[in-house]
Amino acid sequence: MAEFAAEGRRPEILFWVGCAGSYDARAQKIMVAFAKILNEVGIEFAILGNEEGCTGDPARRAGNEFVFQMSALQNIEVLNGYEVQKIVAACPHCFNTLKNEYPALGGNYDVMHHTQLLQQLINEGRLKLQGGGAFEGKKITYHDSCYLGRGNDVYEAPRAVLEALDNELVEMKRSRTKGLCCGAGGAQMFKEEEDGSHRINVERVREVVDTGATILAANCPFCTIMMNDGLKAEEKEEEIMIYDLAELIVNNNQW
Amino acid sequence: MWDVRYMVMKQYDVSFLKKVSNLKSIISYLKRMIQSIIFILVAGAALGYAGFQFMKIRRNILLGKDEPTERDTAKAWQNVAFVAFGQKKMFKRWIPAILHLFIYVAFLATQIELIEIFIDGVFGVHRFFAPYLGVLYTGIISFIEILSVLAFVGTVIFLIRRNLLKVPRFHKIEMKGWPTLDGNLILFFEILLLIGIFSMNGADTVLQKLDPAHYPDTGNLAVSSWLGPALFGGLSEGTLVLIERFGWWLHIIMVFVFLNYLPKSKHLHILLAFPNTFYANQNEKAEVENMPEIMNEVKGMMGLVEMDESAMEAELPEFGANDVFTLSWQNILAAYTCTECGRCTSVCPANTTEKKLSPRKIMMDIRDRAEEIGQNLDSGNPEFIREDARGEGVTLTKENYDDGKSLFDYISREEIHACTTCMACVEACPVLISPLDPIVKLRRYEVLTESAGPSDWLPMYNSIENGASAWQIPDDRDKWAKEAIASNE
Ligand code: SF4
Ligand code: SF4
Numbered sequence: 001m002a003e004f005a006a007e008g009r010r011p012e013i014l015f016w017v018g019c020a021g022s023y024d025a026r027a028q029k030i031m032v033a034f035a036k037i038l039n040e041v042g043i044e045f046a047i048l049g050n051e052e053g054c055t056g057d058p059a060r061r062a063g064n065e066f067v068f069q070m071s072a073l074q075n076i077e078v079l080n081g082y083e084v085q086k087i088v089a090a091c092p093h094c095f096n097t098l099k100n101e102y103p104a105l106g107g108n109y110d111v112m113h114h115t116q117l118l119q120q121l122i123n124e125g126r127l128k129l130q131g132g133g134a135f136e137g138k139k140i141t142y143h144d145s146c147y148l149g150r151g152n153d154v155y156e157a158p159r160a161v162l163e164a165l166d167n168e169l170v171e172m173k174r175s176r177t178k179g180l181c182c183g184a185g186g187a188q189m190f191k192e193e194e195d196g197s198h199r200i201n202v203e204r205v206r207e208v209v210d211t212g213a214t215i216l217a218a219n220c221p222f223c224t225i226m227m228n229d230g231l232k233a234e235e236k237e238e239e240i241m242i243y244d245l246a247e248l249i250v251n252n253n254q255w
Numbered sequence: 256m257w258d259v260r261y262m263v264m265k266q267y268d269v270s271f272l273k274k275v276s277n278l279k280s281i282i283s284y285l286k287r288m289i290q291s292i293i294f295i296l297v298a299g300a301a302l303g304y305a306g307f308q309f310m311k312i313r314r315n316i317l318l319g320k321d322e323p324t325e326r327d328t329a330k331a332w333q334n335v336a337f338v339a340f341g342q343k344k345m346f347k348r349w350i351p352a353i354l355h356l357f358i359y360v361a362f363l364a365t366q367i368e369l370i371e372i373f374i375d376g377v378f379g380v381h382r383f384f385a386p387y388l389g390v391l392y393t394g395i396i397s398f399i400e401i402l403s404v405l406a407f408v409g410t411v412i413f414l415i416r417r418n419l420l421k422v423p424r425f426h427k428i429e430m431k432g433w434p435t436l437d438g439n440l441i442l443f444f445e446i447l448l449l450i451g452i453f454s455m456n457g458a459d460t461v462l463q464k465l466d467p468a469h470y471p472d473t474g475n476l477a478v479s480s481w482l483g484p485a486l487f488g489g490l491s492e493g494t495l496v497l498i499e500r501f502g503w504w505l506h507i508i509m510v511f512v513f514l515n516y517l518p519k520s521k522h523l524h525i526l527l528a529f530p531n532t533f534y535a536n537q538n539e540k541a542e543v544e545n546m547p548e549i550m551n552e553v554k555g556m557m558g559l560v561e562m563d564e565s566a567m568e569a570e571l572p573e574f575g576a577n578d579v580f581t582l583s584w585q586n587i588l589a590a591y592t593c594t595e596c597g598r599c600t601s602v603c604p605a606n607t608t609e610k611k612l613s614p615r616k617i618m619m620d621i622r623d624r625a626e627e628i629g630q631n632l633d634s635g636n637p638e639f640i641r642e643d644a645r646g647e648g649v650t651l652t653k654e655n656y657d658d659g660k661s662l663f664d665y666i667s668r669e670e671i672h673a674c675t676t677c678m679a680c681v682e683a684c685p686v687l688i689s690p691l692d693p694i695v696k697l698r699r700y701e702v703l704t705e706s707a708g709p710s711d712w713l714p715m716y717n718s719i720e721n722g723a724s725a726w727q728i729p730d731d732r733d734k735w736a737k738e739a740i741a742s743n744e
């Protein structure tokens with residue numbers, strides 16, 4: 001972003017990467033895939049790099065409003081400083097916080113989740129999916145993330161993208177409004193689960209297995225990490241592959 | 256056909272004076288007067304005590320803080336119309352939704368009938384509306400009869416489902432004791448009410464043939480016109496009169512019992528669902544309520560706004576909630592509205608994997624705690640006055656209340672730590688309750704006011720605060736991008 005600003009230019013959209021995307025090895029791949037798509041369709045975008053900070057979502061949900069406010073207000077300073085208008089986030093937690101919670105703090109932007117942008121690009125014909133791709137006809141199931149689905153009522157955009165990939169979507173027993181959490185939200189990602197019979201990601205992975213799908217599509221880096229762990233715990237990591245929608249598109253088009 | 260004028264005269268007994276000489280009519284007049292007086296006394300006592308109990312609930316709800324929230328009034332009414340009145344969210348599951356609808360519509364329809372029962376009871380008349388409404392009357396009472404039968408069928412099926420079928424959500428630990436009895440008691444009420452309605456209407460249909468002067472024609476009632484003769488045909492007029500009176504009194508007494516039982520019961524939702532859906536949060540489910548106090552303080556620290564010196568010097572306020580006093584009154588209203596249906600708990604990922612958390616229990620605990628405080632306040636016992644506020648002539652109020660307990664005596668830390676903030680409970684609730692909202696407030700209290708909470712979270716706070724990332728990793732935030740570009744070249 002700083003480079004654009006130095007040249008006095010403004011990118012079409014700001015790509016908000018988020019902490020998982022920045023630092024987690026698995027999530028980084030999703031970010032690379034999404035950036036590739038943006039490049040391929042010729043969208044001029046920027047990232048904030050070290051000027052981006054955690055949106056504060058986990059701190060806020062853990063109850064630590066101070067830390068949330070500090071991080072959020074700093075981000076808003078940066079975003080307003082660059083006069084950012086459009087943001088696309090490849091994480092539903094970042095998306096939700098930027099879209100729904102920053103306005104009360106003085107940050108008003110037009111925020112999209114990356115699956116929404118992908119659907120839009122497909123609809124506009126800017127993003128063309130090659131036929132006969134690796135996933136055509138394959139059984140695939142889709143995991144609704146809580147913060148995109150229930151939290152913001154986005155259920156169709158990701159499914160529309162999957163449909164465009166021409167594979168056979170099998171829904172899990174609990175999907176859409178009833179979608180089961182992966183277990184990461186509410187800052188659970190950063191602590192051990194409380195005592196119980198089994199982990200939430202394992203519960204969810206069992207449902208994935210029940211569908212008979214070989215591919216699990218996700219829209220959230222945290223879900224991806226959690227479900228990956230769950231697949232390993234259930235020793236299914238060989239049979240079922242988990243991908244973000246952006247990765248599915250990149251693989252399909254062999255970019 | 257009935258001579259309407261004659262009927263009205265009969266009902267008001269203006270002809271009474273002409274008949275004073277007749278001993279029989281004096282006795283009959285006295286009987287009716289005594290009935291009227293008893294009715295007025297019973298109704299007065301029942302309504303009065305119910306009103307008294309409802310005022311207490313109102314008081315308990317208002318123990319909570321006033322939380323100013325923006326509300327779109329049109330949307331609020333829409334929620335009342337569709338979710339409370341129209342039961343929209345019940346129809347996620349069709350079978351229970353329809354059975355529940357029978358009970359609910361029967362409840363609404365009975366209110367119409369009550370108008371007549373009150374007029375009859377107070378003025379000592381009989382089926383006041385029958386002669387005026389004619390066919391319409393037959394229709395309304397038949398409608399109520401059919402609904403009563405359907406409601407009964409619904410209740411029986413619900414009871415079987417609750418007690419015999421192993422629906423897990425009805426057998427969680429928070430349902431032990433009163434909540435289960437509460438769910439079952441309604442059947443007995445329902446059965447008694449039904450006996451009341453049908454002995455009243457059944458005996459009446461037979462009496463209409465024997466004594467048309469006193470028992471105005473109701474037309475052919477859907478159930479009683481055949482059930483009445485089948486059960487009571489051939490009985491003496493005296494017995495029939497007794498059965499009819501017995502049914503009438505049983506019916507109205509059951510209504511009074513129910514009204515006074517509501518404040519103790521989960522069935523309170525038939526009333527509170529309306530205000531609760533009106534006051535429900537209208538934001539996107541994933542939006543956590545902002546805390547302007549903290550926002551302004553942080554803005555001050557960052558030099559974004561002038562620091563408010565007076566606020567700085569003031570005693571550090573409490574943040575979040577540890578008791579009903581620090582929750583919002585909407586939270587407490589929600590707790591009193593909770594139907595204890597457990598839809599929230601059955602979809603909760605934490606509960607599904609047998610963590611201690613149950614969102615239903617959170618709501619039930621808030622209600623129990625509010626009840627406890629209410630009872631202590633009623634006792635006026637000075638022991639409940641905060642120690643530093645005690646003194647001569649000081650009386651117990653909600654401002655100086657302190658019983659040494661808090662909501663954390665009901666809800667354990669482990670429960671609130673297990674929540675993934677997934678909003679499944681919020682989505683599932685048929686009366687728009689958010690169990691998540693109080694959970695976040697309890698977490699806020701723990702972290703902000705007590706500086707406690709899971710120690711696992713401390714590194715996360717630190718790294719957000721110092722490194723602007725949820726993980727403590729020294730790399731550049733765009734290292735992945737640089738590497739990707741490098742590997743492409
Ligand atoms: S938000 Fe929390 S309490 Fe509600 S269903 Fe999810 S984990 Fe359970
Ligand atoms: S909070 Fe809602 S869903 Fe949960 S038990 Fe109460 S009424 Fe049912």
